[in-house]
Amino acid sequence: xxxxxxxxxxxxxxxTQNIDTDQIIPxxxxxxTDKEGLGKxxxxxxxxxKDGSPKPEFVLNKPEAxxxxxxxxxxxxxxxxxxxxxxWALADFGFKAVVSSSIADIFRNNATKNGVLPIVVPAxxxxxLLESPGMTVTVDLEGxxxxxxxxxxxxxxxxxxxxxxxxxxxxxxxxxLNQDEKITAFEDARSHA
Amino acid sequence: MSSQSPETGPRTLFEKIWNSxxxxxxxxxxxxxxxxxxxxxxxxxxxxxxxxxxxxGLRVRRPERTVATMDHSTPTTPRDGSGKIPITDPExxxxxxxxxxxxxxxGVEIHALGDAHQGIVHVIGxxxxxxxxxxxxxxxxxxxSTHGAFGALAFGIGTSEVGYVLATQCLPQRRxxxxxxRLEGTLKPGVTAxxxxxxxxxxxxxxxGTGHVLEYTGxxxxxxxMDERMTVCNMSIEAGARAGxxxxxxxxxxxxxxxxxxxxxxxxxxxVARWKALPSDPGARYDATVTIDASVxxxxxxxxxxxxxxxxxxxxxxxxxxxxxxxxxxxxxxxxKYMGLTGGQKLLGQPINVVFIGSCTNSRISDLRLAASMxxxxxxxxxxxxxxxxxxxxVKHAAESEGLDRIFKEAGAEWREAGCSMCIxxxxxxxxPGQYAVSTSNRNFEGRQGAxxxxxxxxxxxxxxxxxxxKVADPREMAPSQMGRA
Numbered sequence: 001x002x003x004x005x006x007x008x009x010x011x012x013x014x015x016t017q018n019i020d021t022d023q024i025i026p027x028x029x030x031x032x033t034d035k036e037g038l039g040k041x042x043x044x045x046x047x048x049x050k051d052g053s054p055k056p057e058f059v060l061n062k063p064e065a066x067x068x069x070x071x072x073x074x075x076x077x078x079x080x081x082x083x084x085x086x087x088w089a090l091a092d093f094g095f096k097a098v099v100s101s102s103i104a105d106i107f108r109n110n111a112t113k114n115g116v117l118p119i120v121v122p123a124x125x126x127x128x129l130l131e132s133p134g135m136t137v138t139v140d141l142e143g144x145x146x147x148x149x150x151x152x153x154x155x156x157x158x159x160x161x162x163x164x165x166x167x168x169x170x171x172x173x174x175x176x177l178n179q180d181e182k183i184t185a186f187e188d189a190r191s192h193a
Numbered sequence: 194m195s196s197q198s199p200e201t202g203p204r205t206l207f208e209k210i211w212n213s214x215x216x217x218x219x220x221x222x223x224x225x226x227x228x229x230x231x232x233x234x235x236x237x238x239x240x241x242x243x244x245x246x247x248x249x250g251l252r253v254r255r256p257e258r259t260v261a262t263m264d265h266s267t268p269t270t271p272r273d274g275s276g277k278i279p280i281t282d283p284e285x286x287x288x289x290x291x292x293x294x295x296x297x298x299x300g301v302e303i304h305a306l307g308d309a310h311q312g313i314v315h316v317i318g319x320x321x322x323x324x325x326x327x328x329x330x331x332x333x334x335x336x337x338s339t340h341g342a343f344g345a346l347a348f349g350i351g352t353s354e355v356g357y358v359l360a361t362q363c364l365p366q367r368r369x370x371x372x373x374x375r376l377e378g379t380l381k382p383g384v385t386a387x388x389x390x391x392x393x394x395x396x397x398x399x400x401x402g403t404g405h406v407l408e409y410t411g412x413x414x415x416x417x418x419m420d421e422r423m424t425v426c427n428m429s430i431e432a433g434a435r436a437g438x439x440x441x442x443x444x445x446x447x448x449x450x451x452x453x454x455x456x457x458x459x460x461x462x463x464x465v466a467r468w469k470a471l472p473s474d475p476g477a478r479y480d481a482t483v484t485i486d487a488s489v490x491x492x493x494x495x496x497x498x499x500x501x502x503x504x505x506x507x508x509x510x511x512x513x514x515x516x517x518x519x520x521x522x523x524x525x526x527x528x529x530k531y532m533g534l535t536g537g538q539k540l541l542g543q544p545i546n547v548v549f550i551g552s553c554t555n556s557r558i559s560d561l562r563l564a565a566s567m568x569x570x571x572x573x574x575x576x577x578x579x580x581x582x583x584x585x586x587x588v589k590h591a592a593e594s595e596g597l598d599r600i601f602k603e604a605g606a607e608w609r610e611a612g613c614s615m616c617i618x619x620x621x622x623x624x625x626p627g628q629y630a631v632s633t634s635n636r637n638f639e640g641r642q643g644a645x646x647x648x649x650x651x652x653x654x655x656x657x658x659x660x661x662x663x664k665v666a667d668p669r670e671m672a673p674s675q676m677g678r679a
């Protein structure tokens with residue numbers, strides 16, 4: 001995972017509420033044994049016709065979506081399945097952050113392990129973003145702040161450990177492996193209980 | 194983010210399990226380290242986790258706390274002449290081979306295709322007696338919440354976390370909030386556990402449980418069998434809650450006693466004594482409480498594209514025009530368009546193409562008994578395809594020994610091998626674009642059961658009624674004499 005650095009980018013807006021992980025990447029793309037190249041399957045059923053040609057009206061297929069690194073979704077983004085393929089696909093496509101008024105628990109957990117920052121903003125900030133597709137925003141993880149082109153600033157909640165990890169580009173495995181003595185002590189105490 | 198658990202005083206079931214599994218407590222800077230008693234794995238969300246172990250030169254810390262099966266991408270087509278279940282999809286075959294190799298290389302127990310205990314991961318855990326009260330259970334599958342029916346803290350995780358647990362038997366976790374869902378009263382005839390959970394999700398919403406562990410309490414929950422409790426807990430995630438819990442009681446102990454992996458002999462007695470101390474103490478506090486009168490619930494059905502879009506089967510669809518919130522209105526309009534339905538219409542009488550009975554929600558023996566009791570001597574309506582997919586080889590065997598398979602086959606339904614099948618449509622069992630299905634599964638998302646497919650979620654009774662009628666039908670009208678609780 002790359003270190004997360006402050007980025008200024010335009011947004012892509014998918015205003016639909018409750019975008020579930022089956023939409024982000026349909027189950028038929030989960031028959032893989034690695035995590036590479038899933039960006040091509042991102043939002044597949046919304047993005048492509050049955051013959052595989054892109055749907056011109058879908059936002060990710062429009063020229064203005066090119067290079068956008070922040071996806072703004074409707075309320076309750078990422079609900080449903082625990083598939084980590086969802087953030088793998090988003091990251092592979094080039095997204096570094098998703099913004100919504102609420103983000104589902106398992107997706108949020110998975111996203112931070114893959115360099116995709118889950119940003120929850122208040123309803124009025126969310127509305128502004130939904131109403132201004134393509135707006136330029138600055139994502140400042142160090143300062144836990146999202147800055148909009150119109151001057152609006154929104155602090156966003158993020159677990160301090162997730163913030164630390166994303167800023168340093170590390171997952172939690174090292175942290176857990178460092179707990180080995182405590183884990184062994186826990187196991188020993190239980191086996192003697 | 195978290196409310197602190199009292200060191201003394203009344204505690205909830207969740208707090209008791211959480212506290213007893215803390216390897217180290219959380220601090221503002223770092224999460225708690227939570228010990229995992231059991232990890233269940235399957236072919237779809239584990240390959241990349243094993244790859245990480247190989248890359249970093251790690252072993253599986255506790256292979257004996259890890260059990261694998263094959264369910265998501267496995268074919269459910271009948272066995273060939275040699276007794277094998279043919280795998281025709283090369284991608285699925287590769288994934289299944291990889292799981293076998295990973296389990297062999299790392300010393301993990303596996304119930305592969307053809308094994309007597311193969312089946313949906315959330316069906317085999319309980320039936321083997323692996324799922325125990327007071328334990329922590331994870332799986333790379335959001336419906337791991339199912340195991341909460343036994344008073345186990347069980348939740349779905351991503352593949353990175355599957356790797357963490359393989360390597361360390363632990364997970365970094367922030368303490369979730371708790372929400373009590375209290376259901377009092379006696380269910381009306383014809384109302385099932387599936388109807389309870391669909392009604393709960395319709396009430397609190399698809400994101401209503403986000404950040405929370407749900408605990409289902411009250412007299413209506415106490416009256417449920419273990420199979421029914423599993424159906425309720427299974428769909429906790431459809432309300433956004435990673436876990437659902439039901440306190441263990443005599444029903445739990447009777448179910449578990451004698452199961453192959455449950456404690457035996459004197460160990461059993463000690464375990465039951467421990468488990469009896471698990472229920473939430475009187476006066477224990479939840480972060481939120483929702484109270485529902487179970488006696489007024491009706492058979493439920495979903496009409497839209499997420500599980501919160503549900504209503505009583507006799508109801509009429511909401512109209513987008515009645516909604517003032519622009520986003521909610523747009524969402525409903527989108528859902529109705531996808532479903533080919535209009536606001537204000539009824540679903541009763543809606544023609545359907547497919548009926549699916551199966552999934553980790555409703556594929557257990559009592560589900561099949563309920564559906565079979567309605568199908569006996571009846572025929573699946575002309576033009577309707579009905580799939581009955583038992584949740585495990587054990588369920589399949591039990592159903593066949595009771596003759597349930599014959600009832601389904603004589604009615605014209607397809608009787609299949611165990612697996613997730615049309616719930617997730619990874620294995621070739623899927624809807625065609627535009628088709629309508631009444632399904633006992635857990636998700637009606639766009640394309641979930643096949644691109645363009647349209648799903649009505651309902652109970653096995655409602656599904657069986659639809660199969661016979663060829664349209665959405667009230668199970669109470671179809672077989673009034675059969676509609677006592679299963």
